[in-house]
Amino acid sequence: MANPLRDPADLRLPRVAGPSAVVLFGVTGDLARKKIMPAIYDLANRGLLPPGFAIVGFARREWADEDFAQEVHDAVRSHARTPFREEVWQQLSQGIRFVAGDLNDPSAFDRLKHTLHEVDRARGTLGNHAFYLSIPPGLFPIVIKQIKESGLAQRPEHGWRRVVIEKPFGQDLRSAQELDSVLSEVFSPDEIFRIDHYLGKETVQNILAVRFANEMFEPLWNSNYIDNVQITQAEDIGIGGRAGYYDGIGAARDVIQNHLLQLMALTAMEEPLNFDPEHVRQEKEKLLASVQVPADIGAHTARGQYSPGWQGGVPVCGYLEEEGIPADSQTETFAAIRLMIDNRRWAGVPFYLRTGKRLGRRVTEVAVIFKKAPHLPFGRDFVMDSADNALVFRIQPDEGMTLRFGSKVPGSAAMEVRDVTMDFQYGDSFVDASPEAYERLILDVLLGDPPLFPGEQEVDLSWRILDPILAQWTEQGQPPGYASGGWGPSEAYAMIARDGRIWRRP
Amino acid sequence: MIRLHDISGGDIAGAISSERHRMGSPTTGMVLTLLIMSNESHQADATQSAVDSAREHPMRILTMVPRPGGDADVIDADIAVGGDDGPGEVAVVRLRGARATHANSVVIPLLLPDTPIVAWWPAHAPESVAKDPIGLHAQRRITDTAMADDPREELLIRARNYIPGDTDLAWTRLTPWRTVLAAMLDRHVSPVESAQIGVGKNNPSGVLLASWLKLCLNVEVTLSDSAGPGITDVVMTTAEGDLSLSRIDGAVASLSAPGVPDSTVALARRSSAELLAEELRRLTPDAVYGRTLAGVENVPATNGD
Numbered sequence A: 001m002a003n004p005l006r007d008p009a010d011l012r013l014p015r016v017a018g019p020s021a022v023v024l025f026g027v028t029g030d031l032a033r034k035k036i037m038p039a040i041y042d043l044a045n046r047g048l049l050p051p052g053f054a055i056v057g058f059a060r061r062e063w064a065d066e067d068f069a070q071e072v073h074d075a076v077r078s079h080a081r082t083p084f085r086e087e088v089w090q091q092l093s094q095g096i097r098f099v100a101g102d103l104n105d106p107s108a109f110d111r112l113k114h115t116l117h118e119v120d121r122a123r124g125t126l127g128n129h130a131f132y133l134s135i136p137p138g139l140f141p142i143v144i145k146q147i148k149e150s151g152l153a154q155r156p157e158h159g160w161r162r163v164v165i166e167k168p169f170g171q172d173l174r175s176a177q178e179l180d181s182v183l184s185e186v187f188s189p190d191e192i193f194r195i196d197h198y199l200g201k202e203t204v205q206n207i208l209a210v211r212f213a214n215e216m217f218e219p220l221w222n223s224n225y226i227d228n229v230q231i232t233q234a235e236d237i238g239i240g241g242r243a244g245y246y247d248g249i250g251a252a253r254d255v256i257q258n259h260l261l262q263l264m265a266l267t268a269m270e271e272p273l274n275f276d277p278e279h280v281r282q283e284k285e286k287l288l289a290s291v292q293v294p295a296d297i298g299a300h301t302a303r304g305q306y307s308p309g310w311q312g313g314v315p316v317c318g319y320l321e322e323e324g325i326p327a328d329s330q331t332e333t334f335a336a337i338r339l340m341i342d343n344r345r346w347a348g349v350p351f352y353l354r355t356g357k358r359l360g361r362r363v364t365e366v367a368v369i370f371k372k373a374p375h376l377p378f379g380r381d382f383v384m385d386s387a388d389n390a391l392v393f394r395i396q397p398d399e400g401m402t403l404r405f406g407s408k409v410p411g412s413a414a415m416e417v418r419d420v421t422m423d424f425q426y427g428d429s430f431v432d433a434s435p436e437a438y439e440r441l442i443l444d445v446l447l448g449d450p451p452l453f454p455g456e457q458e459v460d461l462s463w464r465i466l467d468p469i470l471a472q473w474t475e476q477g478q479p480p481g482y483a484s485g486g487w488g489p490s491e492a493y494a495m496i497a498r499d500g501r502i503w504r505r506p
Numbered sequence B: 001m002i003r004l005h006d007i008s009g010g011d012i013a014g015a016i017s018s019e020r021h022r023m024g025s026p027t028t029g030m031v032l033t034l035l036i037m038s039n040e041s042h043q044a045d046a047t048q049s050a051v052d053s054a055r056e057h058p059m060r061i062l063t064m065v066p067r068p069g070g071d072a073d074v075i076d077a078d079i080a081v082g083g084d085d086g087p088g089e090v091a092v093v094r095l096r097g098a099r100a101t102h103a104n105s106v107v108i109p110l111l112l113p114d115t116p117i118v119a120w121w122p123a124h125a126p127e128s129v130a131k132d133p134i135g136l137h138a139q140r141r142i143t144d145t146a147m148a149d150d151p152r153e154e155l156l157i158r159a160r161n162y163i164p165g166d167t168d169l170a171w172t173r174l175t176p177w178r179t180v181l182a183a184m185l186d187r188h189v190s191p192v193e194s195a196q197i198g199v200g201k202n203n204p205s206g207v208l209l210a211s212w213l214k215l216c217l218n219v220e221v222t223l224s225d226s227a228g229p230g231i232t233d234v235v236m237t238t239a240e241g242d243l244s245l246s247r248i249d250g251a252v253a254s255l256s257a258p259g260v261p262d263s264t265v266a267l268a269r270r271s272s273a274e275l276l277a278e279e280l281r282r283l284t285p286d287a288v289y290g291r292t293l294a295g296v297e298n299v300p301a302t303n304g305d
Helices: A030-045 A065-079 A086-093 A106-122 A137-149 A173-186 A201-212 A250-268 A277-289 A437-447 A456-476 A490-497 B009-022 B040-053 B097-101 B103-110 B151-160 B175-187 B204-217 B272-281 B287-298
Strands: A020-025 A053-059 A096-100 A129-133 A161-166 A192-195 A226-234 A301-307 A309-311 A314-316 A334-341 A351-356 A363-370 A382-385 A390-396 A400-408 A415-425 A481-483 B002-004 B032-037 B059-067 B075-081 B089-096 B117-120 B140-143 B166-168 B192-200 B220-226 B231-238 B241-246 B252-257 B260-266
Touching: A020 A030, A020 A106, A020 A437, A030 A053, A030 A065, A030 A086, A030 A437, A053 A065, A053 A106, A065 A086, A065 A096, A086 B252, A086 B260, A096 A106, A106 A137, A129 A137, A129 A437, A137 A161, A137 A173, A161 A173, A173 A456, A192 A437, A201 A250, A201 A390, A201 A437, A226 A250, A250 A277, A250 A334, A250 A351, A250 A363, A250 A456, A277 A456, A301 A456, A301 A490, A334 A490, B002 B009, B009 B075, B009 B089, B009 B103, B032 B040, B032 B103, B040 B059, B040 B089, B040 B272, B059 B097, B059 B103, B089 B097, B089 B103, B097 B103, B117 B272, B140 B272, B151 B166, B151 B204, B151 B287, B166 B287, B175 B204, B175 B231, B175 B241, B175 B252, B192 B204, B204 B220, B204 B231, B204 B287
Parallel strands: A020 A053, A020 A129, A053 A096, A129 A161, A161 A192, A226 A351, A301 A481, A382 A415, B032 B059, B032 B117, B059 B089, B117 B140, B140 B166, B192 B220
Antiparallel strands: A226 A363, A301 A334, A309 A314, A334 A351, A363 A390, A390 A400, A400 A415, B002 B075, B075 B089, B192 B231, B231 B241, B241 B252, B252 B260
């Protein structure tokens, strides 16, 4: 029976997650402490978690419930977005449990099962359990096997089971399919949530709103007016303490495979039939399927590895000197590729995707760069000091949009045109409304609302694009070095110069 | 802050604009104009609440304070733009003497072009806010029946004159309660047979909650006086047993329901700035409020009335 207090017209009432317990594997990791735990608190603070809620930590630590609660408390204190409120913490802390054990030990999973029964009764979580695997992908098979064999994956009559995994979704097409077969043996597709924390749902919806809720952009959104599209994700930091994860994975697998290809799909896809998850996914799949990998991979891709240098006035070490990285590592920390899309809308418009660590600044953006005006009627006194028109979706920091166009310099005697920008920042117009990506992601998992999580098919299509490029790179051996604190290796500049274009400085 | 004496509405607009230029940020991302219609005793608190919520909704805040009587027929204004107080622009305009009744002509040149207008009466509001000259500009009109001497009578006045786009802070205050109550019924499927609400004396939110529950559940809802603050408890009776939510300290509520352990849930009373920020999040008419308000006349008085 429908809840009589819920009315679709009642827009004030937020959707609150139903009673549920989150089982967190990998509680000592950075991600759990800096992102997942604070996001759960922020959700509670915003009143979006139900009274019947529990967090069950699982790790190889000799901790009691209180010790784990203290860990969560410290993580929340240092990293939560919203202010700390004692009453909210009290509500949350009542549902915190810890299970000590090894992932290989079946009896630990029996204890986990026992603990979940206990919280179902004591906290009223009603048998709804989400398993959050915040652990290296290599450990997924063993955890999934244990979950299955201990009977934890068995759905109660009225409850649900969900599993959350983080990117990377495999290392290539083959391993992605293996991972999927491990997962789908135990969970059905609608129970598997693939989270890419780079790609918040807000961002996705913001892009879709600009494209499909307005009349003034879509008519220009094709090869008649657009010259090229540059999608950039840059980090100013190195790999930090993530050597174990990063080495052997590299920039293309870490960022391009999901994040940049998803941004590309959202920027370039056709309008979905409607915003049902299934239809949005169909359009993204169609777009990814029409992507053309360059025939001459050497000419249209570039990679690099950061060398020692100076960044913002601070000396920094090179990738090979990072702790835990083998001195002969061939992992790339910068990757740039050119992709073409074989359809009527985009024929001839290159999409340049680049990502790297230790670049000039931390930024993620999609820059749509327009063609030059076909004719300039200004005559002899005309001074053109203007680049091409551009529409930029800034993803982070300062999420928003910039429109760049030429304007006359006031007062100058000559007809002098210079670039100006019109800026829109979400932070200016809707300050409080931007929840951290993880909050949306976790709430969607608890609500069972998967619209914008990539499906298995999209993951496979992305690997089909990357696999041939990665194979060629492997043959090329050591990636060229690039100076930390700049915008990547000279190969990247050469690659785009071959097309007669330049990279935008983000 | 800049103090201007004996000026017109156009002068105020000019002063705000030149202040912006002086600070080097002539263009701004203002999303709306908020008109506050207040008397002298409420204007400071109301303006401050608006300034606080301007962090979420950057806006131009115009507080109009009619000061009839006195010798001089002049308009004075205090203007503040940007700075530590937040991103908004604020003008507190005093309309002295015979100018007191001409707020509307002062406001017109000050309205930001092509952005929504919201009007707020923090204390006393005209009978029909939608037909008031200031209210006519606004697509959303905010009143606060809790400030009236007889809140229940005030709700009936609002109901008689309701036009979509009207809203009231007594309704806004209910959102966290309604959220938790709806979440409770997500878990319990057996029908509610009756409901009881305990609420501090003279609190219009209790009456609105009763009307809303009656409307949604189609059952008898009784109201009784409690020591407050605000709403203190709600009990929904079902065949399985009582679902109850009670909050005696204005901050944390305890929740009990058949078949599940008791628990607590944060349910703190909110500041005017938070309430205003919620109101400004959506500027389309609140149909649920309209229906709830219309049902107020069917809500029986409390046993204390």
